[in-house]
Amino acid sequence: MELVIYQPTEDQFIKDIQFNHEEIQKELAVRLEKYNGLVYSEDSIKEAKTDRAALNKFREAIENKRKEIKKQCLAPYEDFEVKIKDIVAMIDKPILAIDTQVKNFEQLKKDEKLNGIKLFYSDRVGGLAELVPFDRVFNQKWLNATYKGSDIEKEITELFCRVESDLQVITELQTEYEPQLKDFYLKNYDLTATLQEKKRLEDQAAKLAEYNRQQAEKKRQELQSKVKAEPAREVQPQPEPKAEPATKTEPYPESSNIPETTYVMDFRVWGSANQLRQLKNFLVDMGIKYGKVE
Numbered sequence: 001m002e003l004v005i006y007q008p009t010e011d012q013f014i015k016d017i018q019f020n021h022e023e024i025q026k027e028l029a030v031r032l033e034k035y036n037g038l039v040y041s042e043d044s045i046k047e048a049k050t051d052r053a054a055l056n057k058f059r060e061a062i063e064n065k066r067k068e069i070k071k072q073c074l075a076p077y078e079d080f081e082v083k084i085k086d087i088v089a090m091i092d093k094p095i096l097a098i099d100t101q102v103k104n105f106e107q108l109k110k111d112e113k114l115n116g117i118k119l120f121y122s123d124r125v126g127g128l129a130e131l132v133p134f135d136r137v138f139n140q141k142w143l144n145a146t147y148k149g150s151d152i153e154k155e156i157t158e159l160f161c162r163v164e165s166d167l168q169v170i171t172e173l174q175t176e177y178e179p180q181l182k183d184f185y186l187k188n189y190d191l192t193a194t195l196q197e198k199k200r201l202e203d204q205a206a207k208l209a210e211y212n213r214q215q216a217e218k219k220r221q222e223l224q225s226k227v228k229a230e231p232a233r234e235v236q237p238q239p240e241p242k243a244e245p246a247t248k249t250e251p252y253p254e255s256s257n258i259p260e261t262t263y264v265m266d267f268r269v270w271g272s273a274n275q276l277r278q279l280k281n282f283l284v285d286m287g288i289k290y291g292k293v294e
Contacts, residue, residue, distance in 0.1 A: 003084075017069060110143045117142060120153055124160060131186055132163055159189070166191040177201045227270045266293050 040048040121134050137159060142152045169191065170181050177198060185194040269279065283290050 113143055117152055128160055
């Protein structure tokens with residue numbers, strides 16, 4: 001069965017629409033010559049409008065004839081198109097019914113294949129179930145009829161082995177970033193990218209440590225400059241107090257048992273935390289009583 005065109009035959013189809021094309025062009029070239037570079041003045045605006053109307057009228061006549069010829073040429077085709085579409089619609093009906101059955105059969109085979117893949121995954125995943133969920137393993141291409149089941153099982157097995165090996169490598173790095181690196185790895189199962197992430201974290205930590213060091217050094221220098229800039233206060237000697245046995249301090253263990261006179265002196269010191277700590281230890285070792293100046 002084939003479509004046969006009876007009328008028109010191949011040699012009867014319109015191959016060319018002939019009209020006085022060259023004649024019109026030549027006459028137009030002469031008539032339109034006067035408009036080349038023509039400039040209208042305020043007094044000749046009425047003439048300009050007349051010229052424009054005449055040209056528009058001729059243009060409209062030409063366009064109307066073009067549309068008329070187009071309609072005549074398309075009329076037989078439009079009738080032919082309607083009839084052809086009716087025939088195509090008759091053919092499409094059984095095609096749709098057959099296509100539905102074929103697709104249902106193909107989907108059934110895909111579902112059976114998917115269930116087999118899930119069963120193999122469950123048998124082999126073991127302790128990796130939470131780390132390597134089925135959705136992260138599954139490849140949609142596996143459901144294609146041309147994809148062999150043996151190749152699918154091989155890919156799943158190789159992935160499980162690779163994940164276990166890679167996680168062991170990350171553990172053996174003995175890095176403080178192990179939790180972050182394993183979490184990063186389990187998003188893409190890419191050990192190379194994970195090692196690059198390790199370097200990024202280390203570089204970031206080093207930069208942060210250097211920043212903190214610089215800030216601490218800056219504060220130390222500012223404090224030192226402030227101490228140097230503040231003038232020292234002259235310590236005024238205090239008058240010798242009247243004997244008050246209760247204020248006497250215990251003698252230093254290595255000193256003699258002869259009682260010594262106790263004096264009181266108020267003064268201020270500047271120094272680092274370590275220096276002040278050493279000063280305190282010295283006062284304690286010497287048995288010198290000290291306290292806060294009110």
